[in-house]
Amino acid sequence: MHIPDGVLNVGTVVSTAVVSAGGVANAVRIAGKRLGEKQVPLMGILAAFVFAAQLLNFPVPFAGVSGHFLGVALCAILLGPWAMVIIVFLVLLAQCLIFQDGGVFALGTNVFNMAIVGGMGSYLFYWLGLKVFGNKTRSKIFMAFIAAWLSVVLAAIACSLELVISGTAAFGIIMPAMFGSHAIIGIAEGVITVAALSMIRGVRKDLLEMEKI
Numbered sequence: 128m129h130i131p132d133g134v135l136n137v138g139t140v141v142s143t144a145v146v147s148a149g150g151v152a153n154a155v156r157i158a159g160k161r162l163g164e165k166q167v168p169l170m171g172i173l174a175a176f177v178f179a180a181q182l183l184n185f186p187v188p189f190a191g192v193s194g195h196f197l198g199v200a201l202c203a204i205l206l207g208p209w210a211m212v213i214i215v216f217l218v219l220l221a222q223c224l225i226f227q228d229g230g231v232f233a234l235g236t237n238v239f240n241m242a243i244v245g246g247m248g249s250y251l252f253y254w255l256g257l258k259v260f261g262n263k264t265r266s267k268i269f270m271a272f273i274a275a276w277l278s279v280v281l282a283a284i285a286c287s288l289e290l291v292i293s294g295t296a297a298f299g300i301i302m303p304a305m306f307g308s309h310a311i312i313g314i315a316e317g318v319i320t321v322a323a324l325s326m327i328r329g330v331r332k333d334l335l336e337m338e339k340i
Contacts, residue, residue, distance in 0.1 A: 130229060131229065134295055135290070136294065139289050143235050147238040147239045150243050151213065154212040165333075166340060173205065173206065178218045181196060182222075182226075197241055199241060200246070200275040204250070208246060208339075212243070215246060249274040249278035252277055256269075272320065275317040276316060279316050280309055283306060287305045287306070
């Protein structure tokens, strides 16, 4: 759901950019202290995967807005939420500068929707789910699917509310359209996330057990 420039009002763009800037700065600070030898190459691999996955856009029945796979839940589960924020920021920055996919001035809003709301929100749900159901393989698979689905839906809801607040769309039109489209996209996101984690568990189980950033 890359939001282009000129869709949101100034207040929404500025406020979300401020929150995103604080989130990215804090993520860099924490990662700088805790980044290990295993995390650096994995961050690069995941950034490349997310970059490619987010180029696969799905049309949403609202002018100027598109939906796509996120990969934020996968990044957060493997490396932790702060590393995920850095990865998503760098991916979105490259996409808006190279492919004009998402506005430059709306970069902070897109980071806010995908990394802060979608990524952080879904990882918190994943973490709480493991506390409730136990840190078992089945629990991890189930919660990974739910978290991946939720990351897409949360980001879509945030985007919808920003459009409503900006006076760009009516709540009764944009919310059903965005939620319905991204609820379906979220299922595919969940399947891909679980498949990726299962593959990693089979070949490099240690990556799932290493300390999160």
